[in-house]
Structure formats: structure tokens, C-alpha cells
Amino acid sequence: MKVSFPHMGTSHIAFKQFIERLGHEPIVPPTPSKKTLSYGVQYSPEFACIPFKVLMGTYVEVLEKGAEMIISSGGHGPCRAGLYGMLHEKILKDAGYDFEMIILDAPLKNPKDFISKINRIIKPNKVGWYRFIQEFKFGWAKLKVLDMVEAYSHKIRPYEVTKGQTTRSFIKTLTLIAQAQTSEELENARRQGIKLLDEVEQDRSRKPLKVGIIGEIYVVIEPFMNFDIQVLLGEMGVETHRSIYLTQWTKDNAAKGKGELDVIACAPPYLNQKVGGHGIISIGETVIYAKNGYDGVIQLAPFTCIPEIVAKSIIPQITKDYGIPVLSLTIDEQTAKTGVQTRLEAFIDLMLHQRSVKGGGKSHEVRLGS
Numbered sequence: 001m002k003v004s005f006p007h008m009g010t011s012h013i014a015f016k017q018f019i020e021r022l023g024h025e026p027i028v029p030p031t032p033s034k035k036t037l038s039y040g041v042q043y044s045p046e047f048a049c050i051p052f053k054v055l056m057g058t059y060v061e062v063l064e065k066g067a068e069m070i071i072s073s074g075g076h077g078p079c080r081a082g083l084y085g086m087l088h089e090k091i092l093k094d095a096g097y098d099f100e101m102i103i104l105d106a107p108l109k110n111p112k113d114f115i116s117k118i119n120r121i122i123k124p125n126k127v128g129w130y131r132f133i134q135e136f137k138f139g140w141a142k143l144k145v146l147d148m149v150e151a152y153s154h155k156i157r158p159y160e161v162t163k164g165q166t167t168r169s170f171i172k173t174l175t176l177i178a179q180a181q182t183s184e185e186l187e188n189a190r191r192q193g194i195k196l197l198d199e200v201e202q203d204r205s206r207k208p209l210k211v212g213i214i215g216e217i218y219v220v221i222e223p224f225m226n227f228d229i230q231v232l233l234g235e236m237g238v239e240t241h242r243s244i245y246l247t248q249w250t251k252d253n254a255a256k257g258k259g260e261l262d263v264i265a266c267a268p269p270y271l272n273q274k275v276g277g278h279g280i281i282s283i284g285e286t287v288i289y290a291k292n293g294y295d296g297v298i299q300l301a302p303f304t305c306i307p308e309i310v311a312k313s314i315i316p317q318i319t320k321d322y323g324i325p326v327l328s329l330t331i332d333e334q335t336a337k338t339g340v341q342t343r344l345e346a347f348i349d350l351m352l353h354q355r356s357v358k359g360g361g362k363s364h365e366v367r368l369g370s
């Protein structure tokens, strides 16, 4: 069977192999592009948030490539995320596409439903549960390595002497990880990848600005949605950190089913209850970044995303209490990279000013447009 899935950062590398090893033909979703977005806009309700539209566009692209099954994750909470998959399926089937949609929710939410959906995936090729679990473990390990090397690349990039060198090493690392077929090969790929990144020529005398990235999961993880903001900032000499990575999020939400409890615990007194999506997480993370001495926080919010709108309205109080500047970027299909870049440059100026007022290190080298 031809099986596909959403595009989210580098995760397609692990998902492709996972699907292949279950005996299916993977239809790898193309990296989202303007074409993806235009399909998404065409098939989605106008008021839908942008992650919905980009996922819709991706599904159209993979269905056009012949996908017969799409595997996606479910959502929960008071916002629209819980209805995403169901709506995508209905709209696409009404448009004439013939396919099966498998929406996987947290196993503990409804174990019977989860088991029957996994059976739909593995039974056609007579794959047993034991083999499925082994393949899942390997796929999970690969996802973890992908997240780990990406996070590492964001630490190296602001120190690179030659612009783009970190990204080139990172791309080589992704190829090594993609090729790994066994746990030993995966561990070797991880080690070689770290070595490649360590070999990037660096100027360690710099004291880069440190910025935390918060917001809705899809716009935070998928570079197309956020104009590759971490690479953009890294190449401007800013060190970024984001706490949402696919494996961490899945562990907290799908496996444990309780969410990021440590982050949620930091949200009060600013926010005491969940407001859907990542609203409470955005608040908790802003507090954590402020307490850890970050120079600023950037919130990535899809246009009309209620949880992020709620967070945005609360954040000024955190800024007031902790003195941490926060830039909120609202993203929709009209958002342009040049506009984002201009706002980032102004934000960097603000953080540098704030740092000089506080008497912090002045050796941050801003490499605007270089």
C-alpha cells in the first residue's frame, strides 16, 4: 500500500524508513512550499488556521502522488486541533479523493481504538505486533537522534565563522542518519554528525544573544512555516533554543498523556488553566526563559490561533515582571520573509540595547544581511 504522513521538520526521514520497514511504499510528503499552501488555501475554510491549510495542501500533494493511506496524529483540548484530521478527511473525500485516513491518538486515551488502527497499518503485510514494536523502537530512536543533532546545530551556528557551514554539516548529518539501518549504524551516524558539527570553524569569543522560541507546535517545528527562523537567527549570530521537539512533545503528550507538567507548573499565576493548543506552554516557557537569563523570547503564532492569542495577551505582564522582551510573530499565508527579517533585526537591536543597559557582554556580533 502507498502510505503517507504529514511533513514536520526532519521527521520524514524516520517516518519514511518506518513505513518502508512495515512493508509499505512510503509517499514522502514534499517539503511544504507556496504550491502546498495554495492547495491548502483552495481546499480549506478561509477561517482555518495556517497549520490546517498547510497540512491540507500536503495531503493533496501526496494524494496526487498516489497515496492510499494517510497516517496522522489526533489532537485534543478546547481548540480546533481535535477536529483537524476528521475535517481534512471529510473535505478531501468530498473533493473526490479515495484514501484511508488513520488518525492516531494517545494510546491510553482509547486503547481499543489505537490497537485497531495499528492493525489496519500492519495487517495488510502480515506484520506481527512484535515486529511492529521493534520497528517502532528503531524509528523512535532515529527521531530522537534527528531532534538531538538539530538542537546541537542551533548551538553551533551563531559561532560559525563562515556563514552556512553549520547548515552544510547538518545536511550531511541528516544523510548519515537516513542511511542507518541498525542501532549500531544509528549510533555511529549520531557520533559522526556531532563530529561534523564540532568541526565547523567557530569563533568562541562571541557572546551571542540567547533567544527562546515558543508557540504553536507546527509553526515552531516546520521551517517552512517559520521561514527557518532558527537558521535565520543563527546566521545573524543569535543562539536560539526551542523546547518543542517532536520526540519530547510525543513523550509528554501521547505516551504520558499529561502534557509538559514541568512547564505547565511555571505558568501560574499568569495562567492557571489550559486554553487549548500550546497556550499554557507558551506562558510557562516564557517564564522559564526569563528565569534562565535569556535575552528575549519569540512567539510564533498562527493567525486566528486562540490559544496563542490568549498567551499573547498575558505575555506583556511577564515582560513587565521579568524585563524580558518578547516578539510575537503572527503567521498566515500573507506573511513574507522580508517582513519577518525586518522585525527580527529590530528585535535584535532592542535586545542588544537591553543587554548594554544591564551591562552584559558587548561582543555579540550582529551579522545582518551578511
Ligand code: SF4
Residues within 6 Å of the ligand: 049, 050, 051, 079, 080, 081, 082, 216, 276, 277, 278, 302, 304, 305, 306, 307, 308
Ligand atoms: S493550536 Fe492554534 S493553530 Fe493549532 S489547531 Fe489550535 S487554534 Fe489552530
